[in-house]
Amino acid sequence: MAPVTTGIAGTGSAFMATLKRDLLIASKRKNDMLNPFMFFLIVASLFPIAVTREPQQLTDISAGVLWIAALLASLLAMDSLYRSDFEDGSLALLLLCPQPLYFMVLAKNLSHWLVSGLPVVLVSPLIAYMLKLPAESYLPLFLSLLVGTPVLSLLGSIGVALTVGLGSRGLILAVITLPMTVPVLIFGTLAVQEPRFGADLAGYLAILGAQLLAAIALAPLASAAALRISVN
Amino acid sequence: MNDIAANPATSESAVPMLSGSDLYCERDDRVLFQGLTFTLAEGQVLQVVGNNGSGKTTLLSILCGLNDSFEGKINWFGKPVNENRELFLASLLYLGHRIGVNRVLTPLENLRWNCALTQPVHKSKILKVLHSVGLSGFEYSQCCILSAGQQQRVSLARLLLTRAQLWVLDEPFTTLDTDGVELLEQLISQHAKQGGAVLVTSHHRLKISNLQMLTLGKQRA
Numbered sequence: 001m002a003p004v005t006t007g008i009a010g011t012g013s014a015f016m017a018t019l020k021r022d023l024l025i026a027s028k029r030k031n032d033m034l035n036p037f038m039f040f041l042i043v044a045s046l047f048p049i050a051v052t053r054e055p056q057q058l059t060d061i062s063a064g065v066l067w068i069a070a071l072l073a074s075l076l077a078m079d080s081l082y083r084s085d086f087e088d089g090s091l092a093l094l095l096l097c098p099q100p101l102y103f104m105v106l107a108k109n110l111s112h113w114l115v116s117g118l119p120v121v122l123v124s125p126l127i128a129y130m131l132k133l134p135a136e137s138y139l140p141l142f143l144s145l146l147v148g149t150p151v152l153s154l155l156g157s158i159g160v161a162l163t164v165g166l167g168s169r170g171l172i173l174a175v176i177t178l179p180m181t182v183p184v185l186i187f188g189t190l191a192v193q194e195p196r197f198g199a200d201l202a203g204y205l206a207i208l209g210a211q212l213l214a215a216i217a218l219a220p221l222a223s224a225a226a227l228r229i230s231v232n
Numbered sequence: 233m234n235d236i237a238a239n240p241a242t243s244e245s246a247v248p249m250l251s252g253s254d255l256y257c258e259r260d261d262r263v264l265f266q267g268l269t270f271t272l273a274e275g276q277v278l279q280v281v282g283n284n285g286s287g288k289t290t291l292l293s294i295l296c297g298l299n300d301s302f303e304g305k306i307n308w309f310g311k312p313v314n315e316n317r318e319l320f321l322a323s324l325l326y327l328g329h330r331i332g333v334n335r336v337l338t339p340l341e342n343l344r345w346n347c348a349l350t351q352p353v354h355k356s357k358i359l360k361v362l363h364s365v366g367l368s369g370f371e372y373s374q375c376c377i378l379s380a381g382q383q384q385r386v387s388l389a390r391l392l393l394t395r396a397q398l399w400v401l402d403e404p405f406t407t408l409d410t411d412g413v414e415l416l417e418q419l420i421s422q423h424a425k426q427g428g429a430v431l432v433t434s435h436h437r438l439k440i441s442n443l444q445m446l447t448l449g450k451q452r453a
Contacts (some may be wrong), residue, residue, distance in 0.1 A: 093326070
């Protein structure tokens with residue numbers, strides 16, 4: 001039997017196939033798609049009820065509320081990233097395919113962000129309106145979430161990869177992941193608040209962008225290593 | 233604990249496809265196997281047998297590279313498997329007892345993804361293969377409505393779609409009906425005839441000619 005040297009799928013097509021597969025799975029599990037989005041909506045609307053109805057105070061806290069709600073929504077959706085693949089054995093197939101695991105993980109993270117992160121970004125100006133965020137902050141909010149939420153997905157993926165093999169995951173995922181997301185939270189909220197007081201939005205977006213690039217370069221490597229440990 | 237002198241070298245070619253020498257693995261302070269040595273040549277079928285808990289699945293996942301908590305050497309055509317990992321993976325088909333079939337996808341969608349990771353295959357070929365593993369009529373049904381045996385057949389379809397030389401099958405017979413068992417035995421024999429190699433764990437007595445055995449642990453009398 002001749003050794004298999006030709007006809008091995010290219011990494012690009014394997015990346016697209018994995019991305020498509022995950023989007024297809026998400027489209028068939030509608031509640032997985034809707035849950036993070038509804039969660040974001042509900043958490044953000046709890047603050048005016050519980051904290052204050054004063055427009056001025058709401059304005060003050062709205063940037064933080066929106067970012068924390070987005071962070072928690074991203075975390076909530078995280079667990080489904082590798083779990084079903086781990087349980088049905090698809091993860092072993094992914095680890096044993098002749099493709100670089102880095103790109104396969106990146107494809108899964110991208111699909112995850114498209115399903116759970118992007119809807120939150122798109123709806124955020126509406127929630128911002130409810131929280132009395134000043135109109136001039138809508139664009140900074142939208143842009144900072146657009147650049148920042150993929151970082152949350154990439155970082156969360158590391159935590160999920162580490163815990164996917166554990167019987168009872170529960171809160172450990174949050175304990176591992178949330179501390180890593182603090183830098184994103186800091187610059188994300190500053191990007192929304194500070195331009196109102198004359199700071200330059202571009203600077204904050206640049207830092208968030210740098211975080212995104214670093215996360216794209218490094219986080220999938222960490223996820224891949226963690227997945228190998230979890231399957232071990 | 234157990235010294236296994238595995239099958240004597242029967243290969244015609246000088247360098248076996250896959251060989252393990254002096255493998256040692258312990259789990260939870262229990263030695264699963266030590267001094268385990270075996271060779272698997274082209275055209276050979278090696279059945280790993282042993283009691284429950286004797287480490288059959290662990291051995292298979294070690295050989296594939298899913299598990300690295302072991303000592304010893306694994307060679308692929310005479311070279312350490314780690315030095316030639318990409319080629320090894322391209323030549324390997326692993327079917328674990330978690331069979332890798334997503335429940336919300338259809339058999340067709342599952343297999344398309346499987347193939348896209350290794351060697352892309354046209355849809356018409358996949359449909360033909362699904363027909364020959366007895367799943368005609370279920371190509372477009374979600375796998376969650378299929379029975380366990382039918383899901384197992386979806387994973388068997390991968391055997392017909394791959395060009396991998398080495399098949400590593402972990403308990404592939406468990407949920408299959410008699411027809412399915414026959415089909416799989418046929419596939420394994422055919423693969424061996426074409427010069428492929430198969431490593432399989434099973435408690436069945438396989439009806440396959442030229443079958444080698446590798447016993448893990450002490451068999452109950």
